[in-house]
Amino acid sequence: MDIQLDPARDDLPLMANTSHILVKHYVLDLDVDFESQVIEGTIVLFLEDGNRFKKQNSSIEEACQSESNKACKFGMPEPCHIPVTNARTFSSEMEYNDFAICSKGEKDTSDKDGNHDNQEHASGISSSKYCCDTGNHGSEDFLLVLDCCDLSVLKVEEVDVAAVPGLEKFTRSPELTVVSEEFRNQIVRELVTLPANRWREQLDYYARCSQAPGCGELLFDTDTWSLQIRKTGAQTATDFPHAIRIWYKTKPEGRSVTWTSDQSGRPCVYTVGSPINNRALFPCQEPPVAMSTWQATVRAAASFVVLMSGENSAKPTQLWEECSSWYYYVTMPMPASTFTIAVGCWTEMKMETWSSNDLATERPFSPSEANFRHVGVCSHMEYPCRFQNASATTQEIIPHRVFAPVCLTGACQETLLRLIPPCLSAAHSVLGAHPFSRLDVLIVPANFPSLGMASPHIMFLSQSILTGGNHLCGTRLCHEIAHAWFGLAIGARDWTEEWLSEGFATHLEDVFWATAQQLAPYEAREQQELRACLRWRRLQDEMQCSPEEMQVLRPSKDKTGHTSDSGASVIKHGLNPEKIFMQVHYLKGYFLLRFLAKRLGDETYFSFLRKFVHTFHGQLILSQDFLQMLLENIPEEKRLELSVENIYQDWLESSGIPKPLQRERRAGAECGLARQVRAEVTKWIGVNRRPRKRKRREKEEVFEKLLPDQLVLLLEHLLEQKTLSPRTLQSLQRTYHLQDQDAEVRHRWCELIVKHKFTKAYKSVERFLQEDQAMGVYLYGELMVSEDARQQQLARRCFERTKEQMDRSSAQVVAEMLF
Numbered sequence: 163m164d165i166q167l168d169p170a171r172d173d174l175p176l177m178a179n180t181s182h183i184l185v186k187h188y189v190l191d192l193d194v195d196f197e198s199q200v201i202e203g204t205i206v207l208f209l210e211d212g213n214r215f216k217k218q219n220s221s222i223e224e225a226c227q228s229e230s231n232k233a234c235k236f237g238m239p240e241p242c243h244i245p246v247t248n249a250r251t252f253s254s255e256m257e258y259n260d261f262a263i264c265s266k267g268e269k270d271t272s273d274k275d276g277n278h279d280n281q282e283h284a285s286g287i288s289s290s291k292y293c294c295d296t297g298n299h300g301s302e303d304f305l306l307v308l309d310c311c312d313l314s315v316l317k318v319e320e321v322d323v324a325a326v327p328g329l330e331k332f333t334r335s336p337e338l339t340v341v342s343e344e345f346r347n348q349i350v351r352e353l354v355t356l357p358a359n360r361w362r363e364q365l366d367y368y369a370r371c372s373q374a375p376g377c378g379e380l381l382f383d384t385d386t387w388s389l390q391i392r393k394t395g396a397q398t399a400t401d402f403p404h405a406i407r408i409w410y411k412t413k414p415e416g417r418s419v420t421w422t423s424d425q426s427g428r429p430c431v432y433t434v435g436s437p438i439n440n441r442a443l444f445p446c447q448e449p450p451v452a453m454s455t456w457q458a459t460v461r462a463a464a465s466f467v468v469l470m471s472g473e474n475s476a477k478p479t480q481l482w483e484e485c486s487s488w489y490y491y492v493t494m495p496m497p498a499s500t501f502t503i504a505v506g507c508w509t510e511m512k513m514e515t516w517s518s519n520d521l522a523t524e525r526p527f528s529p530s531e532a533n534f535r536h537v538g539v540c541s542h543m544e545y546p547c548r549f550q551n552a553s554a555t556t557q558e559i560i561p562h563r564v565f566a567p568v569c570l571t572g573a574c575q576e577t578l579l580r581l582i583p584p585c586l587s588a589a590h591s592v593l594g595a596h597p598f599s600r601l602d603v604l605i606v607p608a609n610f611p612s613l614g615m616a617s618p619h620i621m622f623l624s625q626s627i628l629t630g631g632n633h634l635c636g637t638r639l640c641h642e643i644a645h646a647w648f649g650l651a652i653g654a655r656d657w658t659e660e661w662l663s664e665g666f667a668t669h670l671e672d673v674f675w676a677t678a679q680q681l682a683p684y685e686a687r688e689q690q691e692l693r694a695c696l697r698w699r700r701l702q703d704e705m706q707c708s709p710e711e712m713q714v715l716r717p718s719k720d721k722t723g724h725t726s727d728s729g730a731s732v733i734k735h736g737l738n739p740e741k742i743f744m745q746v747h748y749l750k751g752y753f754l755l756r757f758l759a760k761r762l763g764d765e766t767y768f769s770f771l772r773k774f775v776h777t778f779h780g781q782l783i784l785s786q787d788f789l790q791m792l793l794e795n796i797p798e799e800k801r802l803e804l805s806v807e808n809i810y811q812d813w814l815e816s817s818g819i820p821k822p823l824q825r826e827r828r829a830g831a832e833c834g835l836a837r838q839v840r841a842e843v844t845k846w847i848g849v850n851r852r853p854r855k856r857k858r859r860e861k862e863e864v865f866e867k868l869l870p871d872q873l874v875l876l877l878e879h880l881l882e883q884k885t886l887s888p889r890t891l892q893s894l895q896r897t898y899h900l901q902d903q904d905a906e907v908r909h910r911w912c913e914l915i916v917k918h919k920f921t922k923a924y925k926s927v928e929r930f931l932q933e934d935q936a937m938g939v940y941l942y943g944e945l946m947v948s949e950d951a952r953q954q955q956l957a958r959r960c961f962e963r964t965k966e967q968m969d970r971s972s973a974q975v976v977a978e979m980l981f
Contacts, residue, residue, distance in 0.1 A: 174437060174736025177388035178447035179307045180729030182212045183399040185447050186354040188498075189372035190458035194466070194505050196429045199421045202411035205444050206321060206372040209306075209406070210354055211399035303392040304402045307728070310389035312416035312442035318391050319376035321405040323349045326370045343401065346377075350404035358544045361493045365457055371405060380406060389445045408445055416442035419503070422967050424607050425625060426567040430506025432606060432622070434969060435615045437736055439499040446498035449729060450653055450782050453543070454498060457491035462505050469565060469602055471502035471617040492618065494545045494780065497653060502617035504604055508565035511574040542780030548595055549779060555595040558587045566605035573628040574605065577635045581678070585636060588677035589643045592670070594772050597651035597779055611742060611969035612936050613638050613905075616645035616667075624936045630904030633870040640674035641667045647775055655782035656723045657733050661715045661814075662783065665751015668697075669759075673768075691833035692871050694756065698827055699878060701749040705819055712738070713746050713817035716785060716810065723784050739971040743939060753823050754813045758792065761800055770795045785814060839872050843879040850883070850890040865897055870904055877910035881917060891920045901926055905934050909941070916944045916953060924956060931960040935968060942976045954980075 185207050192203035323329055324341045332352035353371070356364045380403070382391045389408075396402045414421060418441065420434040433440065439448055447454070460468045464486045468476070472490025479487045540547050548554040562582055566574050582603065590596060602620040605628070613634075615622040621642045627635040648670070649663030672693055676686035705713060716722055717734050725731040735741050759767040774791055789806045796804065813820045832840070845863050868876060880886060880894075891914065894900065900911045912930050915923045927945075931938045945957035958980055965973050 172735050172738040172741075174733040175387050176309060176449045176731050176733065177307050178309050178449055178452060178729060179305070180447055180449050180452045181725065182304075182728060183306060183402065184210050184212070184452055185454050185498075186210050186495075187368055187454055188444070188446070188456040188458075189368055190444060190456065190460075191372065192458065192460050194431065194460060194462040194468075196421075196431070196463070199414035199431075200411050201419070201431075201443070204372075204407055204409050206368075206405065206407045208350055208354055208368065208371070209402070209404045210351065211402070211404070302397065303394060304396050304398050306391040306402060306406075307730075308389045308391070308445040309387065309441040309448040310384060310445040311387055311438060312413045312418070313384075313389075313410050313445065314413060315382060315384055315389055315408060315410045315445070317409040318380040318382045319407050320346075320378045320380060320393070320403040321371060321407050322346065322374050322377035323353075323371045323405050325374050325377075326367070329353070329367065329371070343396070343403065347400070347404040358493075358546050361546050365491055365493075368457060372407070376407060387441075410445065412443060417970060418442035420607075420609065420969065422607050422609055424506055424508075424567040425605075426507070426569045428507040428567070430504070430508075430607060432504035432506070432604075433502050434610070435612070435622075437742070437971070440501050443501070443503075446501075448498060449725070449731065450497045450499070450655055450657065451725075451729070452497060453495035453782075455492050455495050455545075456501065457489070458503075459487055459489050460503070460505070461485055461487045465507055466505050467508045467565065469504045469508070469604055469620060471500060471620050473599055473619055475561070475563070475600060475602075494547070494618070495543060496618060496650070500618055500650060502620055502622075504606070504620075504622070507567070508604065509568045509571065511564040511566055511571060511579055513575060513579050540780065541777055545780065547780060548597060548599060549776065554599070557596065558590040559583050560586060560596045560598070560600055562586070562601040562603065564603045564605075570605055570625065570628065573625075577628055577632055578603070578605075578623070578639070581632060581636050581639055584678040585639045585643055585674060588640070588674045589646075589670075591677055592673055592768060593647050593775055597646050607967070608933060608935050609964070609967045609969050609972075610936055611972050614642040616642040616649060618646075618650055624934075626905040626934045626936050630902060630907065631870065634904035634906055636678060637671050637675050640678065641671035644670035644674060647779070651779045652775065653782045655784050656718065657736070658717050659715065659722065659785055660747035661751030661754070662785065662788070664748040665715075665755055668748045668752040669755040688833050688835050689869075689871070692835040692869075692875070694753075695833065695836050696871060696875060696878075697749055697752060699875075700745060701753070701819065704744065704746055704749065705817075708744055708746065710817040711735075712741065712744060713750075714815060715747060715750055716814040719810075719815055739974045742971055743975070750813065750820065753820070754809070757813075757822060757826065761802075761804070762796060763800075766795075766797075766800075785810075835869065835872055836875065838866060839868065839875045839879065842866055842868065842876055846876075846880060846890065846894070847883065849893065850886055854889070868898070870907055873898060873900075873903060873907045874910055877907065877914060881910065881913055886914065886918050888918075888920055888922070891915070891918060892922070895923065905930075905937055908934070909937050912941055913944060916941065916948060919948070919950060919953070921952070924952075928956060928960055931957075932964055935964065935972065939972050939975055943979045946979050 187208040189206040189208075190203065191205075192201050194201050322341075324346050329349050332349045350371075353364065353367055378393075380391050380393050382389060384390070391406065393401075393403060412419065417436045417438050418433060419431050421429070421431045424430045433443065436442070440446055441448055446452075458470060458472070460470070461481065462468055462485070464478070464480065464484050466486075468478075468488035470476070470488070470490040471492070473492050473494070474490060476488045476490050479489070481487050540549055564574055564579055564582070582601075586596070586601070598619050600619055604620065604622050605625055606622045608625060610622065610624050613624045613627055623638065623642070627638045644667040645663065648666035652662075654660065654662040672690045676689060681689065711717070712735055718724070762770070770792060773795070774788065777791065778787065786806055789809055793801065793804060793806065812822055842865060845865060849863055886894075894914075895911070898907075900907065903911070908926070908930055911923075912927045914920070915927055927941065931941060942957050942961065945953040948954075961968075961976055961980055965977075968976070
């Protein structure tokens with residue numbers, strides 16, 4: 163590989179040689195074993211060599227360089243309905259069980275070095291020797307490099323797709339009558355390029371090919387970050403087998419999934435959104451440019467539910483008394499990092515009653531909204547696209563299900579279940595067609611390190627969003643729904659440009675949430691200004707507490723999107739454990755989009771955004787794609803000094819707070835909701851200054867009822883006070899019922915408790931650290947910085963209780979604080 167890695171740095175390498183060869187489709191056939199905490203089975207890769215896909219990509223790029231170009235049109239005669247597929251068709255018990263993987267019943271701790279071979283054959287492959295150049299290079303064999311770590315690879319073989327009846331029709335050359343490498347590769351080339359309206363047939367052929375016999379083992383080797391495969395005599399990507407099967411198993415310590423217990427104490431495993439993505443779950447091509455489809459058969463004990471990021475709502479097929487099989491698939495090509503799985507004893511949550519007082523119900527499609535429903539023209543590679551389906555574009559509320567441990571049934575019914583329809587409807591009213599046909603929502607275990615994570619067709623939410631009313635649940639739900647458009651349907655071509663996902667989702671969550679609540683324009687504006695005020699305070703804190711180099715939204719500058727000749731690259735700070743707790747990409751990205759929306763006006767901006775979604779869905783973008791199209795659509799009188807270069811300089815390529823934002827905050831007047839909070843802060847400061855014994859005739863202070871965001875702001879202002887008496891803190895708790903508020907409010911309350919050593923409320927801090935792990939990491943720091951023996955003891959006690967289940971990055975950061 164022509165990239166140099168410095169082991170002392172925290173960068174994440176992407177090793178796959180995607181410039182030479184691409185995975186077009188994965189077929190996974192896996193068993194989940196909770197006793198050994200191992201997922202094992204096979205994965206079949208269908209490949210396309212570089213010459214073919216470079217031609218396809220260049221033709222698409224030429225046609226779609228800017229909004230002004232005509233979009234490419236692909237024939238799509240069949241709308242993308244969810245097919246009904248029998249999972250039995252795609253699993254072969256005999257072939258799977260014929261291959262003994264390893265004994266079950268205990269955690270696998272063997273193969274610590276991660277190196278394996280087919281008998282002794284692969285031992286001669288040197289990682290350093292073969293990673294220098296993985297393309298066509300003289301007499302050496304071509305090397306397929308996959309991203310891979312923490313996996314035990316047991317065997318790699320070529321798949322004899324020519325043995326599958328009926329596939330011979332995919333060979334165009336009549337002279338290819340003898341089964342050869344060229345013959346098999348031609349079959350795969352034709353299979354991966356079938357038109358989108360034949361997707362059912364294509365999935366069926368993929369499944370049948372994945373069960374075909376092997377026709378020769380391949381040499382392989384592994385190092386820390388990659389799996390390298392070669393075939394003797396195959397010197398180019400064109401000559402390399404285009405269908406290969408890998409037998410492997412995960413390791414219990416693998417970082418792509420977390421083995422833990424749910425809130426009811428039952429075992430579960432799920433993809434945790436690790437910095438290394440899915441390379442410890444299956445060998446894959448991690449770079450975003452490797453857009454692929456997949457299908458998966460997953461077996462688990464019959465008491466477990468398997469949820470995945472597939473586009474079908476799978477139902478279990480009972481294989482034998484104690485085992486069920488689940489089958490999922492996707493037809494929209496996406497990066498391998500979007501693959502998601504969760505296996506546990508989840509229960510589907512149902513609404514007991516439906517009230518007409520709920521935020522919103524499904525409403526008919528109004529003609530005034532029809533102006534942004536585009537049908538039939540798309541710019542992406544061919545797949546069954548919802549934007550080309552007239553009925554899909556008018557579907558305000560997509561089918562959805564909610565899963566959680568049974569102990570959370572009441573909390574889900576009280577908040578989450580009621581909020582999903584209006585939030586989905588609001589998103590549709592702002593951006594148009596939902597990019598994905600369905601949505602599963604899963605309440606994940608307490609060790610989940612964030613409030614939410616969006617994947618295609620499935621969303622993980624923290625239990626922290628279920629308490630304290632609708633507000634936190636609604637805003638987080640809207641944030642993750644926004645990722646369906648920005649982050650998933652439209653992805654960043656370079657992962658260092660996280661703002662293209664998180665900045666958009668943060669900006670849109672406010673718009674969606676105001677729409678879902680059916681707020682009047684003035685109320686919506688006030689709510690959004692208050693949230694901008696809170697984010698401004700957070701951004702200032704972030705700038706003070708983070709290294710300058712991690713405050714830059716486009717750290718690679720002119721090299722953004724560039725890779726080595728092989729396609730390998732490095733994600734700056736991708737392995738830094740503190741990075742997952744930083745919000746700079748959320749906040750600076752949000753303020754940039756807010757700045758642009760104000761310059762254009764909301765009506766113009768959101769009209770443009772719908773146009774942008776239509777132009778770029780199903781594609782990967784860089785910052786310049788968005789900014790160039792935006793500037794093309796800004797009327798000359800509103801553009802003023804705006805240019806791509808100025809925006810790079812002011813917002814994306816510099817550390818610290820952008821100068822335009824500083825000017826805006828200095829000039830801007832405080833919103834009414836924030837002024838109301840200031841008045842309440844003044845009252846509390848007065849209460850705190852009063853002597854313990856008051857005069858009889860002195861009036862009790864009357865406090866206004868505050869919204870959750872106002873409570874957060876109130877507590878942040880009070881955190882700036884040098885001292886607050888226990889009497890004042892107790893009165894605060896009693897006045898606002900702080901222990902019953904949402905997690906954002908309770909977090910600030912815990913900070914006040916720690917700062918002022920309010921011992922009567924230490925139980926609230928303990929509860930927060932155990933039940934709200936997604937938000938509690940920095941509380942550990944506050945407890946330790948105080949140098950108070952009792953607080954430090956509390957921190958260590960809570961960490962001892964939770965460290966075994968805690969997310970790995972969180973545990974690492976907390977351990978550094980405590981010891």
